[in-house]
Amino acid sequence: MANKEIYLDNSATTKPTKNVVRAMLKCLEDDYGNPSSLHAMGLAAEKILKNSRETVARALNCSAQEIVFTSGGTEANNLAIMGVASLNKNKNSRLVTSTIEHPSVLNVFNGLEQMGAKVCYLPVDQRGVVDLHSLKEVIDKDTSLVSIMYVNNEIGTIQPIEEIGRIIKQISPNTLFHVDGIQAFGKLDIDLKNMPYVDLFSISAHKIHGPKGVGALYIKKGTKLSGMMMGGGQEFDLRPGTENMPGIAGFAQAIVDMALLKEKHPNKLYMLKERLTKGILDTIDDCRLNGPSVKEGAPHIVNISFNDIRGEVLVHALEKYGVFVSTGAACSSRRARISHVLRAIGLIDSFAIGAIRFSFSLFNEMEEIDYTINIVKQIVEQLRKFIRR
Secondary structure (H helix, E strand, O other), X not given: OOOOOEEOEOOOOOOOOHHHHHXXXXXXXXXXXXXXXXXXXXXXXXXXXXXXXXXXHHHHOOOHHHEEEEOOHHHHHHHHHHHHHHHOOOOOOEEEEEOXXXXXXXXXXXXXXXXXXXXXXXXXXXXXXXXXXXXXXXXXXXXXXXXXXXXXXXXXXXXXXXXXXXXXXXXXXXXXEEEEOOOOEOOEOOOHHHOOOOOEEEEEOOOOOOOOOOEEEEEOOOOOOOOOXXXXXXXXXXXXXXXXXXXXXXXXXXXXXXXXXXXXXXXXXXXXXXXXXHHHHHHOOOEEEEOOOOOOOOOOEEEEEEOOOOHXXXXXXXXXXXXXXXXXXXXXXXXXXXXXXXXXXXXXHHHHOOEEEEEOOOOOOHHHHHHHHHHHHHHHHHHHHHHOO
16 A cells, blocks of 8 residues: 555645644734734734735635625525525515535525525536526526526536626526635636626635635625624624634635645646546546536546446545545445435436545646556456456
């Protein structure tokens, strides 16, 4: 067994950079004041909060006053959806999302539906792209919110967000458009000033080499939202409670670090993705790429199925060789549960149970990809020999 650590599960989380850790430690050890306090320690913390908010806003090209810090992407998504739904709960309103959303979106809509809300779930094609014809059919003046993810976390589909937003606003200008941008932020170029149809946009720190437990929600100026908690009025009274200052400082530092690294290596993620996809598909029989093509999809995610081989078995086998990936299915109670995303794109069960997600970061190297291809090939061949006995 190789004594290696090749981390290819960066869509699940990323390793914080050393600069991020230092920024957080400084907050914990030196700048530990409460930003709501009036004394010098509080003012120093408030300055860090202000500067961090401006850093996030610059990365999205929006106003700092449009950024609300949250405990992560899940809370940002919940705040956006529940915040709109709460304001419209007594109206005959409709909510719209897709069948392949992250659980932090899909489960919120499921819960609202159980409480009596009208929810429409848009189908997707084999690439995972939302059916725009269905979108046009369900939008009307009573639609209060549409929530669509920018990049799918399992198969890397990039949704045509601008086109979706244009359709929504042309049919119903008052309908709000929320985008789960958690897998897109730091990977795709995002310019909210030039995306006027987007009203709400969620991001998370730990997907871009920042800390866990901190995220943000962009709320376009003039957008009305109801907060989910009551407290001291922090974060424009939408997310009360003393701010997670070490996390926020680390978030801002991660944005700076990733911008510099991305500028230095603008095509690296696509190159890693292309190398691994081609290497596996060209050398291993009976496997397939799920979702969009390499160039159509997000640069950091590739989902590949190996026919009749269970994904979780392959994950654990790879781990023994120091390669860390994830499955396209969630495991519970010792049963493989086929991902709702893979079901939505029409993947047959024999391939769906064998889905593996590889997700890259700018810290991965080509040598790691070549090693991974060889190990995957070796393990798949061994498993198939065992199966065919």
